[in-house]
Amino acid sequence: xxxVEIRSVVKAFDSGKTxxxxxxxxxxxxxxxxxxxxxxxxKTTLLRIIAGLEFADSGAVFIEGQDVSERxxxxxxxxxxxxxxxxxxxxxxxxxxxxxxxxxxxxxxxILTRTQEAARMLGLADLLARKPAALSGxxxxxxxxxxxxxxxxxxxxxxxxxxxxxxxLREKTRGELKLLFRRVKGTVVYVTHDxxxxxxxxxxxxxxDKGRIQxxxxxxxxxxxxxxxxxxTFLGAPPMNLLPEAQAEQAGLxxxxxxxxxxxxxxxxxxxxxxxxxxxxxxxxxxxxPTGATTVLTLDFGFPLRASVPGTWKLSTQKAxxxxxxxxxxxxxxxxxxxxx
Amino acid sequence: xxxxxxxxxxxxxxxxxxxxxxLAPFLWQFITSIKSPEEVIAxxxxxxxxxPSLSSYVQIFKTRPMFATYILNSLIVxxxxxxxxxxxxxLAAYAFSRLKLPGSGVVVNAIMVIALFxxxxxxxxxxxxxxxxxxxxxxxxxxxxxxxxxxxxxIWVLMTFFKQIPMDIEEAAQVDGFTRWGLLWKIIFPLSAxxxxxxxxxxxxxxxxxxxxxxxxxxxxxxxTVPVGIALxxxxxxxxVPWDQISAAVVMTTLPVVAMVLLFQRRIIEGLxxxxxxx
Numbered sequence: 001x002x003x004v005e006i007r008s009v010v011k012a013f014d015s016g017k018t019x020x021x022x023x024x025x026x027x028x029x030x031x032x033x034x035x036x037x038x039x040x041x042x043k044t045t046l047l048r049i050i051a052g053l054e055f056a057d058s059g060a061v062f063i064e065g066q067d068v069s070e071r072x073x074x075x076x077x078x079x080x081x082x083x084x085x086x087x088x089x090x091x092x093x094x095x096x097x098x099x100x101x102x103x104x105x106x107x108x109x110x111i112l113t114r115t116q117e118a119a120r121m122l123g124l125a126d127l128l129a130r131k132p133a134a135l136s137g138x139x140x141x142x143x144x145x146x147x148x149x150x151x152x153x154x155x156x157x158x159x160x161x162x163x164x165x166x167x168x169l170r171e172k173t174r175g176e177l178k179l180l181f182r183r184v185k186g187t188v189v190y191v192t193h194d195x196x197x198x199x200x201x202x203x204x205x206x207x208x209d210k211g212r213i214q215x216x217x218x219x220x221x222x223x224x225x226x227x228x229x230x231x232x233t234f235l236g237a238p239p240m241n242l243l244p245e246a247q248a249e250q251a252g253l254x255x256x257x258x259x260x261x262x263x264x265x266x267x268x269x270x271x272x273x274x275x276x277x278x279x280x281x282x283x284x285x286x287x288x289x290p291t292g293a294t295t296v297l298t299l300d301f302g303f304p305l306r307a308s309v310p311g312t313w314k315l316s317t318q319k320a321x322x323x324x325x326x327x328x329x330x331x332x333x334x335x336x337x338x339x340x341x
Numbered sequence: 342x343x344x345x346x347x348x349x350x351x352x353x354x355x356x357x358x359x360x361x362x363x364l365a366p367f368l369w370q371f372i373t374s375i376k377s378p379e380e381v382i383a384x385x386x387x388x389x390x391x392x393p394s395l396s397s398y399v400q401i402f403k404t405r406p407m408f409a410t411y412i413l414n415s416l417i418v419x420x421x422x423x424x425x426x427x428x429x430x431x432l433a434a435y436a437f438s439r440l441k442l443p444g445s446g447v448v449v450n451a452i453m454v455i456a457l458f459x460x461x462x463x464x465x466x467x468x469x470x471x472x473x474x475x476x477x478x479x480x481x482x483x484x485x486x487x488x489x490x491x492x493x494x495x496i497w498v499l500m501t502f503f504k505q506i507p508m509d510i511e512e513a514a515q516v517d518g519f520t521r522w523g524l525l526w527k528i529i530f531p532l533s534a535x536x537x538x539x540x541x542x543x544x545x546x547x548x549x550x551x552x553x554x555x556x557x558x559x560x561x562x563x564x565x566t567v568p569v570g571i572a573l574x575x576x577x578x579x580x581x582v583p584w585d586q587i588s589a590a591v592v593m594t595t596l597p598v599v600a601m602v603l604l605f606q607r608r609i610i611e612g613l614x615x616x617x618x619x620x
Contacts, residue, residue: 053512074518086509090531103518147517 002064002154002187003029004050009059011045019045020056021211027155027204032181032188034198036234037208044159046208047191051157052076063154074103079148080157083164085140087132093119093143094128100151118150121180138169145177149184156181156188162197174200195235199223207231229337232264232330238296238306240264244334251301252281253324261340264330270307271323272297274314280321288315367595374398374588381584397585398593407562408590411570414480415594418555418566419548421484422491426544427537429488430495435525437496438503439511449500456493463490464557471558478561486558487548495540502536503529538605546598567594 004027011020020042027033035043048054050061052073060069068076079100087096098115106114119125122142132140141161148156161177162170178201181188192198198205199219207214207222207230214234215227226232226240233239245259254263273280283305287298295313299305299320307322331340373381374397376390401408437445467486476482506529514524530537552568559565565573571590574583 051512051516053515073512073516078516080513080516082509082513084507084509086507086513088510088514088528100517103523147513 003027003062004033004155004187004189005062006046006050007060007062009046009049009056009061011042011049011054011056019211020049023059023208023211023213025204025206025213025216027187027189030185030187031203032178032190032201033204033206034190034192034202035206035208036192036195036198038193038234041208042211043191043193043208047080047157047159047189050155050189051078051080077154078157079151079153079155081144081148081159081161083160085132085144085164087140087143087147089132091131092128093124093130093132093135096132096143097124097128097146097150100147104151114150115146118146121149122146137164137166138173141165141173145180149180152184154187156186158188158190160191160193162192162194177201195237199235207234209234225339226264226330227339229262229264229332232332232339236266238267238308240266240330241270241305242332243303243305245331247301247303248324251283251303253301253305253322260334262332262334262337263324264332265324265328267296267306267308268294269325269328270305271325272299272307272309272320273322274317274320276321280323283320283322285318285320288313288317290315367592370588370591373584374592376585378583378585397589401586401589401593405574405586407565408570410563411565411567412594414564415549415567416597417480418483418487419545421480422487422548423541423545425484425488426491426495427541430492430499430540431530431533431537432525433492434496434499435503435529438500449496452493452496456490456497460490460553464553467554468557476558478559478564480564482558483548483551483555483566486554487544487551491544491547495544498540499533499536502533506532542601542605545601549594549598 006023006025009020009023010018012018023042023046025033035046037043045054049056052068052071052075056069060067062068063076063078073080088099091099094115097118098111101111101114115128116125119128122145124139124142124146127135127139127143132143135143141164144161148158162173165173174197190197190201199222202219204216205219205222206216209230215222215231217225217227222231223235226235229242233242241264243253243263243265245254245257245261245263248254248263249256249259276282281301283299283301285297286300286304289296289298290311290313293311294308295311295315297307297309297313297320299307299322305322307320332338333340372388372390375393375395376387377392377394377396380387380390380392436442437449463486471477471482471486476485510528510532511524514528519527550568551566552572555566555569556572559569567590571587571594574587574590575581
């Protein structure tokens with residue numbers, strides 16, 4: 001297993017549109033790194049550059065300290081799981097899994113043992129003779145994973161591998177994948193647009209937008225210390241409230257200081273009560289959305305403020321008294337939209 | 342919804358009618374071929390021979406030693422053309438559909454335009470080219486010109502098919518360690534077998550049946566192909582047309598085509614039911 005280092009990668013499409021703008025990050029040996037962003041942010045292109053399926057206009061890719069920027073995919077010792085699985089439809093599951101070893105001229109006996117081992121790991125042992133057309137979506141997805149695992153590559157590259165599964169299977173597979181890659185101690189670069197996947201699985205999250213890295217950090221850092229307003233609002237459901245400081249002061253949510261910053265507060269950090277109390281600001285409840293464990297309130301302060309309250313909140317309550325805990329506030333520069341210390 | 346019994350019967354009847362309509366000329370040829378020479382020209386015509394016999398099938402080989410040669414020539418030309426078109430068509434179609442070559446769009450359109458010319462228009466210039474190359478009376482004259490006429494078709498059909506194969510599969514193959522040739526040979530060709538088979542059989546049928554160029558480029562009897570050979574079958578005198586033998590020849594030369602279709606048909610169905618390109 002190995003460290004992957006991306007150094008100042010720049011990529012533009014033929015049309016001239018910049019898709020990656022000076023991107024650098026490092027995935028340490030054995031780390032699970034997620035590239036998180038909305039579609040079109042460049043995360044898949046970046047993964048394809050690491051794989052060697054596309055080449056950067058400038059910058060370099062290092063795997064285990066070696067510059068592999070000019071190498072073709074097969075000479076990088078990487079394995080990739082594609083979004084649509086990309087299995088060979090005319091070959092059996094066993095042949096699909098073993099193909100990479102066969103092409104690298106491994107002895108027949110070793111291909112067999114390793115194929116069976118990977119198949120057992122993923123619960124495919126009984127399906128080895130089948131063709132991909134005879135498998136369910138979840139099974140195909142596991143064949144694609146087995147095909148990657150069997151090679152014992154330096155790096156695993158996964159391109160939204162769960163996006164074609166239904167919600168229940170996705171939730172289950174998410175945990176399995178995390179355990180699986182921890183067990184094989186693989187360095188993983190995982191592309192996703194799903195913040196829950198990124199948060200639950202990663203050691204490091206790289207949040208991308210418009211071809212630039214917005215923040216790279218642990219899930220805790222990304223969530224609790226977002227580097228700018230994009231990261232702050234991209235993660236978290238419902239997203240973080242962002243208010244101009246003056247407006248919040250006007251509404252009585254903050255002490256008057258005449259500040260011009262942007263104030264960020266996560267809905268679950270907003271304190272809301274159904275009765276008046278000292279230091280609480282009043283608002284009408286325009287919408288209450290119960291989700292079971294919590295209920296999301298939309299409060300009208302002249303601007304909407306969303307608060308996540310316990311599921312025991314009475315839905316008939318029309319009024320709320322609110323406080324923003326000072327220690328839970330995030331401040332951003334109104335112009336640069338960067339986090340202020 | 343399950344069709345009613347009457348509906349099913351009607352459907353079956355309709356199929357029989359269509360089949361009869363399409364097969365009628367061929368059936369008439371077959372019936373003629375098993376009649377005696379006298380009965381062929383009998384008035385009024387008989388719809389079923391009084392004494393069916395296969396003698397005209399035997400006669401044609403006995404009295405016309407060249408007939409077997411015609412068949413052999415036709416096989417060489419048709420298989421040769423099919424091979425050339427399949428090999429070059431596949432490679433060209435793959436290159437046009439997948440490799441980003443500069444100017445390939447122009448070339449693809451140019452190929453299409455060339456395919457619009459009717460063969461009749463090309464007979465004279467082609468003949469001059471063939472003469473210049475010293476290929477008159479040589480099977481290569483036909484193989485090369487048939488290939489020129491059919492390559493645009495095979496390139497277009499295969500190109501369309503290759504474009505449907507998901508790019509992901511090719512990229513997965515690259516990551517797995519396939520070379521470009523390995524990828525083409527082990528992944529793309531097996532996946533495109535139905536399309537390649539369909540193209541191949543259509544080209545085979547064209548080459549097997551082609552008459553105009555075969556008549557123009559080949560004048561030596563020993564180098565003739567079947568369609569020309571049959572057309573030039575003559576009786577003992579100029580006034581006698583050996584219809585029974587001509588019919589027998591037509592029936593016999595249709596058989597390889599039928600065999601090809603049946604052979605490839607299975608391949609086509611196989612390809613379709615394997616869930617070919619659905620990832």
